[in-house]
Amino acid sequence: RWRIGYAPESWDACLNWARARKIPEALLETAGLVVRTDDGRVYDRFRDRLMFSICDEQGRVVAFSGRILTADKEQAKYVNSPETPIFQKGKLLFALDKARRAIIEAKFAVVCEGQVDTIACHEAGLEHVVAPQGTALTEHHARILKRYADEVVLMFDADTAGQNAAMRSAEPLLAAGLVIRVATLPGEHDPDSFLKANGVEPLQEIITAAPGFFTFYLERLTKLHDARTDRGKLQIAQQIVEWIAKVPHAVLRASQLQQTAMKLGVPESALQQELRQYRQRDRTVATPAETTAPAEDPGHPAETLLLQLMLTDERVVPLVQQQLAADWLSTGTAAELMRKVLRLHAAAAWNGHTSLLGADASDEAHRLVTRLLEEKRPAPERIPAAAGDCLAALKRAALERQFQAIKLRLAQPGLSGNEVTALQQQILDLRRNLDHIPRLSVWRSAKP
Structure with missing residues (x-):
């Protein structure tokens, strides 16, 4: 089920296996399975390690993570595949291929730190658990999770x-409009050790009782600053207001302001004033481009x-559902409706266009769905090809956005040599990927 294996204690086991099957070294290098030195020598990346297969949302193996099996502190505990044309760690969640349906059914996802914790939770029956791949949660991760649930623990x-990782992960989740709770384990436990010591029911109780992010953060701040003093109240208020400002929903912002006011024993109006002042300062230091309200993404x-x-x-x-990556879509109405279709389909609740036109559907969504149902469409035998063209066009557009973002990053001053080299390599990889995607007019295949 988990495709766990072992990489032998050898510098060329993978190489020899590939040579026997006439697999080119260049392909192994592109896949991140071998490393090439400056003088041209090639050796296995993974040696004497427990190997975890990293799969995409469709369950296809796209990378590996190797855990050390000895107590040698001079070696990295984990060695992970580098980023490749089919693997970008900031866009993949470990075990999401196995957790998708459980997340939809539970109406929330649980995010752990690593593969061992995630596997332990699944094997104990908690199947709505995923983990980022060797990195803090990113905006891409948040958008992926938003496709399946509105809440994350x-x-x-x-x-x-x-706990610091939890703080770093909260920002992209808040920006995506997700509700966040934080489950804190006792002592020095991680989920795996807690399960071994206590079983699944106590862990389930901790998850169920997990407080909201702002309750967690407020408790954290009151341990760092004395809320009984004016200085402590001011420090707590200023720090938590910075986070409240990141919440896109007015109702949740109001709730957090009320909670903080009660905790500090100050009027809610005082915190509202702090929030207005923070936003004014934020607008003042922003560039003109940042202060201009963004146009709706068509x-x-x-x-x-x-x-x-x-x-x-x-x-x-x-x-x-099988081929579309979450970051290929925009924030426009058509894209949001596509996300809803995919959520319903994953939950076996898709019953055609009427599923989109409930009471919560916007007027714009109603108009778009009605128009699309009335417009001409490709002949039935051409529809699969038309859909393939659309997917190719969306993939190309997403890669081109990444390409431009990396070019902007390269233009920033102060980058180290290693950072420049890594960004240049990403550009080369993107160019290779783009070369394999034809430039199609998506309307060509749509003509009836």
Whole structure:
């Protein structure tokens, strides 16, 4: 089920295996399985390690993580695959392929720190658990989780590093509009050790009782600053207001302000004033481009066509579910409706276009769905090809956005030599990927 294996204590076991099957060294290098030295020598990346297979949302192995089996402190505990054309660690969550349905059913996801904790939770019956791949949660991770649930429970290690990781992970989750809770384990436990010591029911109780992020953060701040003093109250208020400002929902902001006011014993109006002052300072230091209200993202034309095909041909939805990456979509109406279709399909609740037109559907969504159902569409035998063209166009657009973002990053001053080299390598990888995607007019395949 987990495809766990072992990399032998050898510098060329993988190389010899590939040579016997006439697999080119260059392909192994591109896949991150071997390392090439400056003088041209090649050796296995993973040696004498317990190997975890890293899968994408469709369950396809795209990378590996190797855990050390000795107590040698001079070696890294984990060695992970480098980023490759099919693996970007900031866009992949470990075990999501196994957790998707459970997340939808539970209506929330639990995020752990690593593979061992996640596997232990799944084997104990907690199957709505995932983990980032050797990195803090990113905006891409947050958007992926938003496709399946509106709430996330962070369950990181109880040590300082784990709690700091929870803080770093909260920002992209808040920005995505997700509700966050934080499950804190007792002592020095991680989820795996806690399960071994106490079993699954106590862990389930901790998850169920996990407080909201702002309750967790407020408790953390009151341990660092004395809330009985004016100085302590001011420090707590200033720090928590910075986080409240990141919450996109007015109702949740109001709730957090009320909670903080009660904890500090100050009027809520005082915290509201602090929030207004913080936002004013934030606007003052922002550049003109940052203070300009962003225009609504109309999305890529391929999103609208692909949504039409999903609404009118039952073959298209599973195809899109299998092939579409979360970061290929914009924030436009067509993209949001596609996300809803995919959530419903994953939960076996997709019953055609009427599933999108409930009481919570916006007027804009109603108008778009109605228009797409009335417009001409490709002949039935051409629909799979049209859907494939749309997916290719969306993938190309996403890669081109990444390409431009990296070029902007390269133009920033103060980058180290290693950072420049890594960014240049990412550009080369993106160019290779783009070369394999044809430039298609997504409307060409749509003509009836």
